[in-house]
Amino acid sequence: MMELHILGTASARPTSKRNVSGSVLSTEEGLVVIDAGEGFQNRYSAQRSLMKRSGQNASLRPHKIAAIALTHGHLDHTWGLLPFLQTLALDGRNHPLIIYAPTSPSVWDALQSNGFNAEVPEHTPSADLINQYRAWFQLGANSNELGYEVRWMLGEPHSNKWVELNPDDSSLIWHEQMPQPESFKSIRLDALATKHSVPSCAWQITKAARQGVFDRQRATLAGLNEEERRSLATGNDVEKENGITLKASSFRGPERSAHSIVISGDTAEQSIHPIGIPSVLVHEATFLEDSHSKAEEHLHSTAMGAARTAKACGAEHLILTHFSARIREASVSLNEAVNEYGDSGGITYANDGDRVRIDVEGNVTFYRRNEDGWKQHNLTHH
Ligand SMILES: [Zn+2]
Ligand SMILES: [Zn+2]
Numbered sequence: 001m002m003e004l005h006i007l008g009t010a011s012a013r014p015t016s017k018r019n020v021s022g023s024v025l026s027t028e029e030g031l032v033v034i035d036a037g038e039g040f041q042n043r044y045s046a047q048r049s050l051m052k053r054s055g056q057n058a059s060l061r062p063h064k065i066a067a068i069a070l071t072h073g074h075l076d077h078t079w080g081l082l083p084f085l086q087t088l089a090l091d092g093r094n095h096p097l098i099i100y101a102p103t104s105p106s107v108w109d110a111l112q113s114n115g116f117n118a119e120v121p122e123h124t125p126s127a128d129l130i131n132q133y134r135a136w137f138q139l140g141a142n143s144n145e146l147g148y149e150v151r152w153m154l155g156e157p158h159s160n161k162w163v164e165l166n167p168d169d170s171s172l173i174w175h176e177q178m179p180q181p182e183s184f185k186s187i188r189l190d191a192l193a194t195k196h197s198v199p200s201c202a203w204q205i206t207k208a209a210r211q212g213v214f215d216r217q218r219a220t221l222a223g224l225n226e227e228e229r230r231s232l233a234t235g236n237d238v239e240k241e242n243g244i245t246l247k248a249s250s251f252r253g254p255e256r257s258a259h260s261i262v263i264s265g266d267t268a269e270q271s272i273h274p275i276g277i278p279s280v281l282v283h284e285a286t287f288l289e290d291s292h293s294k295a296e297e298h299l300h301s302t303a304m305g306a307a308r309t310a311k312a313c314g315a316e317h318l319i320l321t322h323f324s325a326r327i328r329e330a331s332v333s334l335n336e337a338v339n340e341y342g343d344s345g346g347i348t349y350a351n352d353g354d355r356v357r358i359d360v361e362g363n364v365t366f367y368r369r370n371e372d373g374w375k376q377h378n379l380t381h382h
Contacts (some may be wrong), residue, residue: 020076030066040080052372066181071265072196072200094151101129137167157193157201194267206260212253259362269305281315284322303333307340346379
């Protein structure tokens with residue numbers, strides 16, 4: 001099961017109802033934080049308390065955080081990271097944490113030529129994450145001062161090459177592929193390049209396909225002994241004395257297919273190319289149709305643009321987020337998106353604290369936050 005907690009749904013600046021970006025995805029192999037705008041740690045702990053109060057299991061225990069994945073360096077997506085890291089230290093974290101962020105090709109080249117302390121190329125936007133990484137290192141975000149190991153990954157999302165910055169000894173480690181969090185076995189995390197005014201990516205989290213469930217009853221009815229059953233259950237065929245071979249695969253139910261969720265940062269529409277078809281796409285919808293030229297100019301999306309993106313990548317469900325402060329009712333965004341999305345799947349908008357769950361079979365359920373907890377909410381189908 002995977003469950004995304006959407007903890008901030010405002011764009012650029014908070015409003016009375018919406019905070020800036022930040023989400024956490026819970027999986028059985030660990031938690032992934034995606035973006036951490038200002039005040040993220042307060043929202044995280046409030047969500048965790050409400051989960052506990054409403055009788056949900058303590059799936060948000062901070063020590064289960066395996067990775068933090070940033071979509072881009074605009075401060076509404078990153079300004080809460082350092083305080084969050086320091087709180088993890090105060091909570092006594094002592095196992096490694098891996099942090100991922102996109103950078104530009106020119107920064108990549110500079111690091112490759114001139115090493116850890118390479119001068120940042122002239123036209124690099126101030127919000128490139130190399131600049132923030134360095135500022136955070138100076139402010140004490142290193143393994144020595146935090147007391148737990150942090151692995152700082154910078155990637156160029158188009159070529160998907162990654163370099164690890166180690167502020168403790170000013171060294172770089174080059175990776176041909178993005179290293180995965182240690183605890184991940186059947187879950188994987190991938191960066192998908194997006195189109196924004198600074199280097200940016202979306203994040204896709206995939207639960208791998210698994211073999212079907214072993215049919216114990218069938219094995220028993222076939223009169224197999226304990227050893228033979230165990231052999232079939234672990235995937236080994238069994239040779240019977242009469243020369244007949246029992247295929248392990250014929251004692252399994254149908255394969256359980258892979259499923260995934262894609263969480264965009266800020267991006268122009270139709271810029272995301274997921275690996276396979278995502279069950280859920282959480283996409284920014286900063287503007288309404290009347291401001292579509294603004295969306296194009298600033299490389300953001302409208303609600304309709306988010307719907308076109310969802311259709312283009314075949315996403316089964318679309319969740320709209322990252323609303324401009326000028327949008328008073330997200331239902332207006334939803335109506336615009338529904339017109340464009342047609343009968344392509346389920347769609348809704350997110351409020352702060354909403355949850356979307358994908359169960360082991362790939363079924364999607366949306367939970368709308370209310371005063372005392374959450375209420376299951378039907379995704380609009382047309
Ligand atoms: Zn933003
Ligand atoms: Zn942005």
